[in-house]
Amino acid sequence: MYQPMLFVHWKQVRLLLIPFVVAAFGLPMLAVQGLGADATGGVSAEVYQIVSGYQLWLPLFPMLAGAIGIVLALTAWNWDHRLGHVYALSLPVARWEYALLKMGAGVALGLVPALAFWVGAHVAAASVALPAGLNAYPNQLALRFLLAMIMSYAFFFALGSGTIKTTVWVVSAIFAVLVGSELLGDVLVLYFSGLEGVSFLELATDWLVEMGGPFEVFVGNWTLIDV
Amino acid sequence: MNNAIELADVGWRASKVFALDSVTIRVPRGAIYGFLGPNGSGKTTTIRLFMGMMKADTGAIRVLDREVPREMKSILARVGYVPERPHVYPALTVAEQVRYHASFFRLFDDGWARELIDRLRLDPDQKIARMSKGETGKLLLLLALSQRPELLVLDEPTEGLDPVARRDVLTAVLDYVSETSATVFISSHLVHELERICDWVGVMDGGRIVAETPMQHFKNGTKRLRVAQAPATAADAPFTLVSRQSENGVGSTETWIVRGWDASMRYYFEGAGATLRDVVDLDLEESFVELLRSSRPSTKLGS
Numbered sequence: 001m002y003q004p005m006l007f008v009h010w011k012q013v014r015l016l017l018i019p020f021v022v023a024a025f026g027l028p029m030l031a032v033q034g035l036g037a038d039a040t041g042g043v044s045a046e047v048y049q050i051v052s053g054y055q056l057w058l059p060l061f062p063m064l065a066g067a068i069g070i071v072l073a074l075t076a077w078n079w080d081h082r083l084g085h086v087y088a089l090s091l092p093v094a095r096w097e098y099a100l101l102k103m104g105a106g107v108a109l110g111l112v113p114a115l116a117f118w119v120g121a122h123v124a125a126a127s128v129a130l131p132a133g134l135n136a137y138p139n140q141l142a143l144r145f146l147l148a149m150i151m152s153y154a155f156f157f158a159l160g161s162g163t164i165k166t167t168v169w170v171v172s173a174i175f176a177v178l179v180g181s182e183l184l185g186d187v188l189v190l191y192f193s194g195l196e197g198v199s200f201l202e203l204a205t206d207w208l209v210e211m212g213g214p215f216e217v218f219v220g221n222w223t224l225i226d227v
Numbered sequence: 228m229n230n231a232i233e234l235a236d237v238g239w240r241a242s243k244v245f246a247l248d249s250v251t252i253r254v255p256r257g258a259i260y261g262f263l264g265p266n267g268s269g270k271t272t273t274i275r276l277f278m279g280m281m282k283a284d285t286g287a288i289r290v291l292d293r294e295v296p297r298e299m300k301s302i303l304a305r306v307g308y309v310p311e312r313p314h315v316y317p318a319l320t321v322a323e324q325v326r327y328h329a330s331f332f333r334l335f336d337d338g339w340a341r342e343l344i345d346r347l348r349l350d351p352d353q354k355i356a357r358m359s360k361g362e363t364g365k366l367l368l369l370l371a372l373s374q375r376p377e378l379l380v381l382d383e384p385t386e387g388l389d390p391v392a393r394r395d396v397l398t399a400v401l402d403y404v405s406e407t408s409a410t411v412f413i414s415s416h417l418v419h420e421l422e423r424i425c426d427w428v429g430v431m432d433g434g435r436i437v438a439e440t441p442m443q444h445f446k447n448g449t450k451r452l453r454v455a456q457a458p459a460t461a462a463d464a465p466f467t468l469v470s471r472q473s474e475n476g477v478g479s480t481e482t483w484i485v486r487g488w489d490a491s492m493r494y495y496f497e498g499a500g501a502t503l504r505d506v507v508d509l510d511l512e513e514s515f516v517e518l519l520r521s522s523r524p525s526t527k528l529g530s
Contacts, residue, residue, distance in 0.1 A: 004330040011318050079316050087314035089280045091331045092304035 001093065006105040013075040013109060020068050024117035027064060028124035028141070028224055031057035062218040065145050068113050069152025072106040077160040103157055110149050118142035121224055134225055141224050148217045155214075178204055230289075231256045231378050231410035232277055237286030239276060247272060247434045250286070254412055254427065259404060261425035261442065262414040263515055269434040270414045271311050274382050278308060291378055304332065307371030311382040313363045317356035321349050321366055325373070332374045340373035347395055361392030368396050372403050379403070381413040385420060397424060422446070422511035430518055437522040442511075449514040450488040453505040454496060457481040465492050469521040480504070484517045 080088050088098055118138065125136030159167050181200035189195050232254035240246040247269050254260045264270045275281045277288050279299035288295035290302045315324050321344065329335040344351055347365040355363065364384060371379060379400065385393040401424060404411055415421055421428065428445050430438040438445065449469075456479050461468040469484040488506075496503040509517065 001330050004327040007323070008316060008319065008327055011316075011323070079318075083314045083316075084312075086280065086310050086312075087316075090278065090303060090306075090308045090310070090314070092300050092302075093331060094300055 002101055002104060005101045006108055008079075009072075009076060009102070009105040009109060012078065013072060016071055016075065017068075017109065017112065020064070020071065021113045021116045023064055024068070024113040024145070025120040027057065027060055028117065028121040028138070029127065031061075031224060032124045032128050058222050061141070061145060061222045062148050064117075065148035066152040066218065068110060069149045069154075070156050072110055072149075072153050073156035073160050076102050076106045076157055081160075099161060103154075106153055106157060107150060110146070110153060114142065114146040114149060117145045125224060128225065130225065136225050138224060141222065144217060144220065144222060151214065151217055229256055230254055231258075231291060232260075232412060233287075233289045234273070234277060235287045237273075237276060237283045237288060239272065239281065239283050239285075241272070245269070245434060247276070247283075250431075250434075250436055252429055252436060252439060254410060254429075256410055257408050258427045259411045259413065259425045260427040260429060261421035262412060262429050262431065263416065263418060263421065264414075264431035265416060265519065268431045270431055271382055272434075273431065274380060274412075274414060278306070278380065279303070304334075305377045307374045307376035307379045309364075309367045309371050309379075309381045309384045311386070313355075313367060315355055315363070315366065315370070318354065320352050320354050321358075322351035324355060324366065325351075325370065328370045329373070334375045336373050336375050339375075340369060343369045343372060343399065347399065361388045364388050364392060364396060365399075368399055372399060375407070377409055379409055379411045379413075381411065383415055384413065385415070385417065393420070400424075418512040418515050419510075428511075430515065432519050432522055435522075438518055446511055446514060447508070448488055449484070449486050449509045449517060451505075451507040451509055451513075452483040452485060452488075452503060453480060453507075454483055455480045455502040455504055457483070457501050458499040464495055465489075466495075467521075469517050484509075484520075486518075486521070 089095075091098065093101070121138035121141050125138045128136070130136060159170060162170070178201055181204050185195065185198060185200040189198075230253045232252060234250050234252040237250045238247055245267075250269075250273060252273070262270055262273070272281070276283050277290055277295055279296040279302065282296060291305055293302050295302065316327070319327065325340050325344075329337060329340070347369060349362060349365060349369065353362075355366070358366065364387075368381075368384060371381075381400070384400075385396055388396065397420070400411060400413075403409060413421065413425065422442070425442050428438070428440060428442045429436060440448075453474070457471070461471075461483075464485075466488050467486040469486055471481050471483045474480045474482060490506075493503055
């Protein structure tokens, strides 16, 4: 059952996936373009790190991973939604089993751009003459890319599995929690002076994207070249 | 148990406007059961309930001796389903869709699927998105039949098909039944179509089952009578008077539509001082319309 499921998802997403695979391969190389050309001529490690760590291209890595995850998730459910889930429900598989097969197919397809990214990162790392004290981390960066893509895929896969009504409810609930917590903070400050300066919205977003939260992978260290 | 499908007092409410109300259906094993009803009467909802796609609010459902929805997985492995609207993936070709479908069914017969592709004149390499409605209908039936199901559930399978495609679909169903003695549950509002093939009939209207009977009984029991000097009431009649109407709107000769008629009931008119001039068999469509007319006392139906 898994193989046909993978084939069906592939058939749906293959054309959409091509530009993403090209981007995943090319982005690491674009990010290091022009760097290290005169590394032996005295570019300091500090300058090099600044250039490689904060240049324009690097925020695009997590964005690309996230976009691939979204595309895979939405195409995973696209036909089922369009056909009212009637076909899926008429098959002799439990609903959780069907969802798991679909999820697995999307993850497997995500390996294609992840692999392209890994190759691109290696090619990019090899194309730069690194001065002493700096190292390239293509494997770690590619792993981070894969995990970010899976995280994005899993999140949107879960959202996409429900009806539009359910999705609107979930997104609204998240939004309500974020906004509500901020309003709650404003109210609580009136009674508890110790809470002054504490932003619940900030705490909530920090929990989601930092401190080991589920989206932390998107904001971690995405540099290919580091000390 | 002798029934392939059993619904007992099943209720389901979608809104204040539409609900299924205490639906009881018994489809005998091996029967070709025609499920009749006007559009919007609840036929597809009923099918989706016993196919486990929706959950009934009340009542109990069993299909092939198993409980719905608890044992759905094992039920669906033995049921071939052709839904009202095409539900297959448009970007696949016929052959790809067949392969995909086959991977879910242990008993799927690849050889027979290939044979059906030939018989139904389908092109294995054709993309589903580019197929006509008739071809898609045939593909859906092909998928269902190739599973070698014990129960075939067809929801408006010939709706919108041209006469040739319709004949192909019905012939394939009948061939399968004659070969395997499978049970067929076929929903339609194309009454003439069911008349030829079904041996049981259930009629649904407004979310209720208004009749469930062997086809022969349904057809033979409903008659149009021409009665001269018709009595004012028929409360003591041995049959059910569905409707009565004066001929040309005036005079004492009336046209009666009756149910539960038997030739021996002629005596009733002699005793009532009336004369029975004529007894006309109604075809299934006329019987169906009259049945709906009688089950909706406040509504006038066209005939």
